[in-house]
Amino acid sequence: MIPPVSLFGHDRQILQRLQRRDRYALLLYVFFGAVIVVAGEAAAINLSMVDRYGFMPLLLRGVIYLLLTLSLWMLLLRANRRLVTGLMAEKRRGYESILHAYDSALSLKDTYTGGHGRRVAHYTRLIAESMGLQETEVDSVSEAALLHDLGKIAIPDHILTKPERLTIDEFAVVQNHPAIGAEILQSMPSLRRHATAVRHHHERFDGSGYPDGLCGADIPLAARIIAVADAFDALSSNRSYRHGVSVDRALDEITQVAGSHFDPKVVAVITRKLARDALFAAHAEMP
Template sequence: MEALLQSTGVHEFVEAFTAALDAKNTYTKGHSDRVAEIAAAIAKALGLSKATQDSIHVAAHLHDIGKIGIPDHILLKPDRLSSEEFEVIKSHPQMGFEILNKVTLLRPIAKIVRHHHERWDGGGYPAGLAGKTIPLGARIIALADAFDAMTSARSYRARMSQEEAVKEVLRCRGTQFDPDIANAFVALCQNTKWPAELAAVKPLSEMRPGEKGRVTQLTGKGPLLQRMLDLGVITGTKVEVRKYAPLGDPMEVKIQEFNLSLRKNEAKFIEVAVE
């Protein structure tokens, strides 16, 4: 059964499932892919068999599939959830289990998906499992999921840097997270930049209206570079995309207190860490 989870056909099926979730919730698009990459790396670092690594990788891709059953007004809410709404969100691991358990091929990972929000200290859900009674794959995905959430921006809070998120993982080692898994992950972070960290830095030209951030690098030369410097645009400068012209170019941005129109071929030379 585990060997079947390594097949190309299964991975194509899994990608179709996660694409369905992304289509419903574009705000967290790419989250499952990033969690799967992190979880697979942790599984490999722990020395697990290739078959087990693949099972965890597939489970991580599908860990949020139960959110397909969450009402849109809750799933897509841009603000913090009420306690009642959070109770509804907490039903998604069980929903995911029920979906996957109907597919014979995916039954080995259904329990992993069901328990990916359990905590090492027993304070998680849906079953309140603790320690090693939580499936190993679920313990790995729990950390990968939390780390990606911390390093991704939300409308109600800024993203953490990778360094800040690693400190939070260390703080929660032995309470929220399996200590051995946390240690393996922190060791990986010494030489790895994870996808959310890399994706958070992008050219100003690729930012959407409403996105904000701070300049990390100016790669333009000559008059363009001088123009930016004259406006006080240096590393750390705040920038916000206000709107695009009807045809998408130029774009209006707010740099510090100035409103400025830039062509996209100019804005591409300004790299921004998106908040």
């Protein structure tokens, strides 16, 4: 089975910022609290309170004050984080429902396309992790990969599910799906950040792709990664008009067009032995 795609890197960033803010607030409180306590103790000493009560009770009073108020601050900040985490979890459930609704809608139109998105998201995650991207970037590119064929919702069924190879005119219709998908995502605030990757996942490294003919580093990195993962799954999966090739054959075919179709750096990552073994094991477990 395909492991669930890890999502919500943006939410993780928010939580990390909250945690950093809380640490800074506590450090500032300890610093200023210590200044206040020391100033209070100095005043008490100058007023000769030490002669009457001794030094330890005064020092203990300051320590107890700091510990009690610090504990209260920690409880308040923790409660704040729990509240925010709960709100983010609620947002996450809504976000998940959008992604599942998209996947279900595509599966109703074309069973292959629905499963294809999940597999491409999985391969994309493997590639992104092997490239050493930050965890939030890995999450983001995986989300975009799951949505990369969203525009196929607008492609007529008789073209999308045609059992034979498409004609030139039919293929021209299919070529509209990246731009359509990007337009759909642009209209959805929670998914808008993925529009660029979805729009450009069929660009080619030499500029011969579509819809905008971008080349090289002008193509967003997320789109370059998705392009390789997309091609790998397309080659290695069975289609209505042909059988999928072996994993090694798929990787060899992708390597042959590195530098023209695909980013050589991304291809180098997917063809490394470690990545090859990981993809082979993952592919063997998938339907």
